[in-house]
Amino acid sequence: MSRIFSDNESQTLADIIRLRRDVRGNRFNDKPVSDTTIDTLLNAAMLAPSVGYSQPWQFVVIRDSNIKQAVQQTFVTANALGSQQFTGDKRAQYDALKLEGILEAPVNLAVFYQPSETAVLGQTSMPEMGKFSVVCAIQNLWLMARSLNIGVGWVSILDPLKVKQALNAPESAELIGYLCIGYVDEFLAEPELKQKGWQKTKSPAEVIFKDGFN
Numbered sequence: 712m713s714r715i716f717s718d719n720e721s722q723t724l725a726d727i728i729r730l731r732r733d734v735r736g737n738r739f740n741d742k743p744v745s746d747t748t749i750d751t752l753l754n755a756a757m758l759a760p761s762v763g764y765s766q767p768w769q770f771v772v773i774r775d776s777n778i779k780q781a782v783q784q785t786f787v788t789a790n791a792l793g794s795q796q797f798t799g800d801k802r803a804q805y806d807a808l809k810l811e812g813i814l815e816a817p818v819n820l821a822v823f824y825q826p827s828e829t830a831v832l833g834q835t836s837m838p839e840m841g842k843f844s845v846v847c848a849i850q851n852l853w854l855m856a857r858s859l860n861i862g863v864g865w866v867s868i869l870d871p872l873k874v875k876q877a878l879n880a881p882e883s884a885e886l887i888g889y890l891c892i893g894y895v896d897e898f899l900a901e902p903e904l905k906q907k908g909w910q911k912t913k914s915p916a917e918v919i920f921k922d923g924f925n
């Protein structure tokens with residue numbers, strides 16, 4: 712018989728989902744993250760749903776500080792360009808934000824999409840579905856990490872080609888996510904970008920519609 716979860720277990724999952732946070736460099740601490748723990752996170756990632764069960768993900772575990780530094784350099788350049796897309800107070804607010812933890816996190820993880828060379832069931836009319844499957848894997852990993860009280864921060868302000876170069880990635884692999892992973896001193900109760908007034912939380916009424924967008 713399939714396993715039935717208790718209300719308590721269900722509540723635990725709800726808590727993990729609610730209390731998951733994006734963790735940036737100012738919150739990682741020095742506690743080492745073992746290879747076994749990283750394997751636990753990767754196993755959670757590899758249990759994600761994927762279109763046609765294609766499992767189109769590839770993971771590169773990074774502990775090498777030279778690689779981290781090369782990636783962090785691409786962040787600095789990309790972040791300066793990112794900042795220019797905002798004006799006035801918003802740019803000042805942007806510039807005050809810490810938006811990565813590449814050097815502070817003991818482990819970085821680059822997550823790639825490796826497209827299949829043959830047709831994939833379910834991906835024949837919406838080609839992005841392969842990449843979305845990789846995002847599902849990242850979310851699994853993120854929640855598993857939170858359950859182990861490990862912080863994860865997703866850094867997307869990067870030059871993906873430079874990251875690929877730093878990792879000797881094959882041309883066919885597409886960078887989907889670059890994650891910073893480590894134990895933390897604290898998890899914020901709410902998204903930092905909400906706390907700092909960058910974005911408000913959308914209400915259910917703004918995003919949920921019934922029987923069409925009416």
Ligand SMILES: Cc1cc2nc3c(=O)[nH]c(=O)nc-3n(C[C@H](O)[C@H](O)[C@H](O)COP(=O)(O)O)c2cc1C
Binds near residue numbers: 867905
């Ligand atoms: C696809 C994706 C890319 C993201 N990229 C960045 C990033 O480059 N820098 C950053 O500080 N946070 C990044 N984040 C984290 C979001 O800012 C964060 O998830 C959001 O503010 C909500 O906060 P929470 O994750 O703590 O609930 C990213 C999140 C996602 C899902």
